[in-house]
Amino acid sequence: xxxxxxxxxxxxxxxxxxxxxxxxxxxxxxxxxxxxxxxxxxxxxxxxxxxxxxxxxxxxxxxxxxxxxxxxxxxxxxxxxxxxxxxxxxxxxxxxxxxxxxxxxxxxxxxxxxxxxxxxxxxxxxxxxxxxxxxxxxxxxxxxxxxxxxxxxx
Amino acid sequence: xxxxxxxxxxxxxxxxxxxxxxxxxxxxxxxxxxxxxxxxxxxxxxxxxxxxxxxxxxxxxxxxxxxxxxxxxxxxxxxxxxxxxxxxxxxxxxxxxxxxxxxxxxxxxxxxxxxxxxxxxxxxxxxxxxxxxxxxxxxxxxxxxxxxxxxxxx
Amino acid sequence: xxxxxxxxxxxxxxxxxxxxxxxxxxxxxxxxxxxxxxxxxxxxxxxxxxxxxxxxxxxxxxxxxxxxxxxxxxxxxxxxxxxxxxxxxxxxxxxxxxxxxxxxxxxxxxxxxxxxxxxxxxxxxxxxxxxxxxxxxxxxxxxxxxxxxxxxxx
Amino acid sequence: xxxxxxxxxxxxxxxxxxxxxxxxxxxxxxxxxxxxxxxxxxxxxxxxxxxxxxxxxxxxxxxxxxxxxxxxxxxxxxxxxxxxxxxxxxxxxxxxxxxxxxxxxxxxxxxxxxxxxxxxxxxxxxxxxxxxxxxxxxxxxxxxxxxxxxxxxx
Numbered sequence: 091x092x093x094x095x096x097x098x099x100x101x102x103x104x105x106x107x108x109x110x111x112x113x114x115x116x117x118x119x120x121x122x123x124x125x126x127x128x129x130x131x132x133x134x135x136x137x138x139x140x141x142x143x144x145x146x147x148x149x150x151x152x153x154x155x156x157x158x159x160x161x162x163x164x165x166x167x168x169x170x171x172x173x174x175x176x177x178x179x180x181x182x183x184x185x186x187x188x189x190x191x192x193x194x195x196x197x198x199x200x201x202x203x204x205x206x207x208x209x210x211x212x213x214x215x216x217x218x219x220x221x222x223x224x225x226x227x228x229x230x231x232x233x234x235x236x237x238x239x240x241x242x243x244x
Numbered sequence: 245x246x247x248x249x250x251x252x253x254x255x256x257x258x259x260x261x262x263x264x265x266x267x268x269x270x271x272x273x274x275x276x277x278x279x280x281x282x283x284x285x286x287x288x289x290x291x292x293x294x295x296x297x298x299x300x301x302x303x304x305x306x307x308x309x310x311x312x313x314x315x316x317x318x319x320x321x322x323x324x325x326x327x328x329x330x331x332x333x334x335x336x337x338x339x340x341x342x343x344x345x346x347x348x349x350x351x352x353x354x355x356x357x358x359x360x361x362x363x364x365x366x367x368x369x370x371x372x373x374x375x376x377x378x379x380x381x382x383x384x385x386x387x388x389x390x391x392x393x394x395x396x397x398x
Numbered sequence: 399x400x401x402x403x404x405x406x407x408x409x410x411x412x413x414x415x416x417x418x419x420x421x422x423x424x425x426x427x428x429x430x431x432x433x434x435x436x437x438x439x440x441x442x443x444x445x446x447x448x449x450x451x452x453x454x455x456x457x458x459x460x461x462x463x464x465x466x467x468x469x470x471x472x473x474x475x476x477x478x479x480x481x482x483x484x485x486x487x488x489x490x491x492x493x494x495x496x497x498x499x500x501x502x503x504x505x506x507x508x509x510x511x512x513x514x515x516x517x518x519x520x521x522x523x524x525x526x527x528x529x530x531x532x533x534x535x536x537x538x539x540x541x542x543x544x545x546x547x548x549x550x551x552x
Numbered sequence: 553x554x555x556x557x558x559x560x561x562x563x564x565x566x567x568x569x570x571x572x573x574x575x576x577x578x579x580x581x582x583x584x585x586x587x588x589x590x591x592x593x594x595x596x597x598x599x600x601x602x603x604x605x606x607x608x609x610x611x612x613x614x615x616x617x618x619x620x621x622x623x624x625x626x627x628x629x630x631x632x633x634x635x636x637x638x639x640x641x642x643x644x645x646x647x648x649x650x651x652x653x654x655x656x657x658x659x660x661x662x663x664x665x666x667x668x669x670x671x672x673x674x675x676x677x678x679x680x681x682x683x684x685x686x687x688x689x690x691x692x693x694x695x696x697x698x699x700x701x702x703x704x705x706x
Contacts, residue, residue, distance in 0.1 A: 114308050146312050150304035154268050158300055158453055159481025162506045187495045200504040227498040298452025299620055327621025341649045344689045350662040352624045422616050454620055458612035462576050466608050 112142050113210060113218035117241060118149035121210065121220055124240030129153060129233045134225035136233055137164035140210070142218045145172040153224070160223035166200060167207030167221030167230075173198060175216045179205030179231065206230030208238050266296050267364060267372035271395060272303035275364065275374055278394030283307060283387045288379035290387055291318035294364070296372045299326045307378070314377035320354060321361030321375030321384075327352060329370050333359030333385065360384030362392050420450050421518060421526035425549060426457035429518065429528055432548030437461060437533075437541045444532035444541055445472035448518070451525050453480045461532070468531035474508060475515030475529030475538075481506060483524045487513030487539065514538030516546050574604050575672060575680035579703060580611035583672065583682055586702030591615060591686075591695045598686035598695055599626035602672070605679050607634040615686070622685035628662060629669030629683030629692075635660060637678045641667030641693065668692030670700050 113121075118140040129136040135156040140149040147168075152161055170178050182203040184191040195201045205228075207221040222234040267275075272294045283290040289310040294303040301322075306315055324332050336357040338345040349355045359382075361375040376388040421429075426448045437444040443464040448457040455476075460469055478486050490511040492499040503509045513536075515529040530542040575583075580602040591598040597618040602611040609630075614623055632640050644665040646653040657663045667690075669683040684696040 115305060119305070142306075144312065146306070147304060147315055148306045150301060151269060151273070152296075152300070152302045157482050158298065159478070159506055159509070161301055163502070166505055182500065185501060195501040195504040200507070201501075202505060203501040204499055298454070300452070324621070328619050345666055346644065347647060347657040347663075347665040348625070350657040351628055351664060352621050353662070355621070423613060427613070450614075452620065454614070455612060455623055456614045458609060459577060459581070460604075460608070460610045462574075466606065469609055 111215050111217055112144070113140065113148060113212075115148065117210075117212075117244065118142075118218070120244060121237040121241050122149050122151055125220065125222060125233050125237035126151065126153070128236035129222075129224075132225070132229060132232070134229050134233070136222055136224035136230070137161050138233070138237070139164040139168045139221045140218060140237075141165075141168040141172050141221075143172070143216060145169045145219075148218065156224045163202055163223035164206075164221045166202045167223060167234075168219045169198070169207075169221070170201040170203070171207035171209050171219035171221065172216065173201070175209050177205070177209070178202055178207035178221075179227075206234055208234045210238060210241050212241065265366075265369050265371055266298070267294065267302060267366075269302065271364075271366075271398065272296075272372070274398055275391040275395050276303050276305055279374065279376060279387050279391035280305065280307070282390035283376075283379075286379070286383060286386070288383045288387070290376050290378035290384070291315050292387070292391070293318040293322045293375045294372060294391075295319075295322040295326050295375075297326070297370060299323045299373075302372065310378045317356055317377035318360075318375045320356045321377060321388075322373045323352070323361075323375070324355045324357070325361035325363050325373035325375065326370065327355070329363050331359070331363070332356055332361035332375075333381075360388055362388045364392060364395050366395065419520075419523050419525055420452070421448065421456060421520075423456065425518075425520075425552065426450075426526070428552055429545040429549050430457050430459055433528065433530060433541050433545035434459065434461070436544035437530075440533070440537060440540065442533035442537045442541070444530050444538070445469050446541070446545070447472040447476040447529045448545075449473075449476040449480050449527050449529075451480070453477045453527075456526065464532045471510055471531035472514075472529045474510045475531060475542075476527045477506070477515075477529070478509040478511070479515035479517050479527035479529065480524065481509070483517050485513070485517070486510055486515035486529075487535075514542055516542045518546060518549050520549065573677050573679055574606070575602065575610060575674075577610065579672075579674075579706065580604075580680070582706060583699040583703050584611050584613055587682065587684060587695050587699035588613065588615070590698035591684075594687070594691060594694070596687035596691045596695070598684055598692070599623050600695070600699070601626040601630045601683045602699070603627075603630040603634050603681050603683070605634070607631045607681075610680065618686045625664055625685035626668075626683045628664045629685060629696075630681045631660070631669075631683070632663045632665070633669035633671050633681035633683065634678065635663070637671050639667070639671070640664055640669035640683075641689075668696055670696045672700060672703050674703065 135153045137160045142148045185203040210218040220237045222230040289307045291314045296302045339357040364372045374391045376384040443461045445468045450456045493511040518526045528545045530538040597615045599622045604610045647665040672680040682699045684692040
């Protein structure tokens, strides 16, 4: 295999996961950074995940001392929010016993049906989602919202 | 539940995953950044993952246009390197047909047995590992090594 | 490959998973033995699992006649307790319908959200966790607590 | 639920996994102890797993500093040896490219097809299996054989 490698001569040869409606690494980093700063300010040790429009992981960071079990939850919150283009808190209300989507968390290899996952939008389109886990649900939501806001104000 | 949350009044109430022999978020970010700069310089679209001493994901970033299938491979490379405290390329030689560890990739939910995963050390101890996927194996190794070097020179 | 093998000449060449904040095999055996004695005294056939600070299995034993299905539950209880540094019974209260963490058991490949998993601490730090399954939840908790006590009194 | 619990008044109410052809906890502990002593003598950090006649985990211990990735391999070696009542090294020869069982490691959620897993027999019947991982394949086999010998000499 030559040094040129599998990717040929330019970034467009293999389009990969990116397109006009997808979050970029730069945008994801901005969202992550804003959420991290919020978590530091609140003194809560968070795991922060961002997925793209294909629900694939695009950025992730885990604060020192954050719960190990929250790594997976942060990622699943982000995926869940993108799977249904809906806040995981809103989905959670429909997933309670007796409600229309009861048991939905058993699908897709495991969803998270409480708050902390929020879609990320640009130009009215969902381009990804953020998921935060490590604090109380209220804290997770507050940190995720700081990430959303950073994208909207960019 | 009050705003104070489950984590009490400070960072020490719940020790979480961190300890003296574990990579910190700051260190992981430094490793990621160096690897990313190298990948940009080489014009290869990479996925870059860093795990801690417990083989848990601590940092991840995916460059625009990087292969979707390489997200999982980058993470598995980092985990594999930490699982055996060994370069995945070295492990791969032992995993070939007729070699002692043939078939080892079927363990641990799936290992990666080609280059691009390298342990991260500090003070002679393994504190985590980096995994890179998206280019040729040679390119992946070169980018991972840039991450390792950044930690060693820190 | 020579008899000296991959691990060089001593225990320090490859630091592996151990460190100052991790449970040792000797400690884990002590915890297991105390729990086992308690279970024998209570005449309940238990599965007893101990994980380290990385939530990796470090010790396990299954009493004759214990339920097969409880093997996995004991291991998951120990992992769950370490994932969130919390008694699985306490986590279970927050995982009920209408409570903040409803549905959390779908994360991390499957959690157990009833009693019988308890973190193991030393010097104020979580160094692992014990999980017990095979009796009633009350019996499981009693046996797990006997294990915790053995570590605290060591 | 009363103190009597689900298991009624004696050990025979729920027969569970045990029967005349199954390894007991006492036997498994003896096998483990002999293997552990051998590993200590050889100064190799091993993970040692014992499964019963149903291929269910019955005993496990991980030495301090043992590789994290070898936990899963030790357990899979024991299961593999019982699945086919055959030394994993012997199975491995048939699993090489061009041989009759090529690719068999992809079955059963992942098998291990190199040495270190050996069936445990009593009265000519397979009552379980031992799996050892953490050293070279030769070291793993030597430690596993020490466990087998302890059962045969009991």
